[in-house]
Amino acid sequence: MKIALLGYGKMGKMIEQIAISRGHEIVAKVDESTQDFDIKTADVAIDFSIPSVAFKNISLCLENNVPVISGTTGWLDNYDKAVELCNKNNGAFIYASNFSLGVNVFFQLNEYLAEMMKNLSQYEVAIEEIHHTQKLDAPSGTAITLAEGIINNSNKEAWKLEEAASNEIPITALREPEVPGTHTISYKSEVDTIDIKHTAHNREGFALGAVVASEWIIGKTGVFSMKDVLNLG
Incomplete structure (x- = not known):
């Protein structure tokens, strides 16, 4: 080829x-x-x-x-x-x-979890992404895809960088040296937190x-x- x-x-x-x-x-x-x-x-x-x-x-x-x-x-x-x-x-x-093959499995897992959490209103969802300092866009395209996966399978209507309204998913974008890409989805309530996370070790x-x-x-x-x-x- x-x-x-x-x-x-x-x-x-x-x-x-x-x-x-x-x-x-x-x-x-x-x-x-x-x-x-x-x-x-x-x-x-x-x-x-x-x-x-x-x-x-x-x-x-x-x-x-x-x-x-x-x-x-x-x-x-x-x-x-x-x-x-x-x-x-x-x-x-x-x-x-x-x-990434693993990230695309993570996308599916994210949608499945969002569907399960949809009616548990005591949990608030948030996304954090960490990338290398040379990355030009924020939030990452991967974080946006994750947010869209949650929106399509929950009661959330949009995502927003940093501060978000109750119907929005907050995304935190961090830039650190030599980080290929780490994405975490968190569902947090007063009594516990559920996290799913994908960490890339290299490109x-x-x-x-x-x-x-x-x-x-x-x-x-x-x-x-x-x-x-x-x-x-």
């Missing part, structure tokens, strides 16, 4: 290592200094760029019939446009706020998931998620 890497920072380099170890070829390494490349040489593109160029990258792929996997967060104001473009061109597209899990998604999407058309890739229902 020939892969174009759209974004060649730490994640791009990690994806490159894992892709090569699984027998794939990297045909393009694109960053802000890249002047010219042919996306059509790729069987699939993996976008881990920056928010300001992610939609441009995704559009380029879909307009040239190249399946695209995007893990860039902070660009989702244009997500519906990407879906429309994918459908218009009969393309293939996966966006995930987090490609390798995110990169592996992106490569697995790339392998899965070949030959398919449509807009998919990691639930489809992992058959999580």
Whole structure:
């Protein structure tokens, strides 16, 4: 499989290592200094760029019939446009706020727990996320996905960074050196607290998931998620 890497920072380099170890070829390494490349040489593109160029990258792929996997967060104001473009061109597209296989199991666990807690009004839910100091967006895309999972399975109506109203989920975003990503969901009452937590030890899990998604999407058309890739229902 020939892969174009759209974004060649730490994640791009990690994806490159894992892709090569699984027998794939990297045909393009694109960053802000890249002047010219042919996306059509790729069987699939993996976008881990920056928010300001992610939609441009995704559009380029879909307009040239190249399946695209995007893990860039902070660009989702244009997500519906990407879906429309994918459908218009009969393309293939996966966006995930987090490609880690473990995190995607955690997403499912979060939704299941939210459903169980929905009628226990004595508990208040909160989300905390911790990432490295180079992360550009806050809260993380993963935290937002977790919040949306709770909203879709509870009486909460929205999320808010820091202070939140009673119908909102408060998200605390912390930035600390060398933290790949830690997410905690807490349900707290006067008598006890229930926590579920995912801690990434390194970036390798995110990169592996992106490569697995790339392998899965070949030959398919449509807009998919990691639930489809992992058959999580």
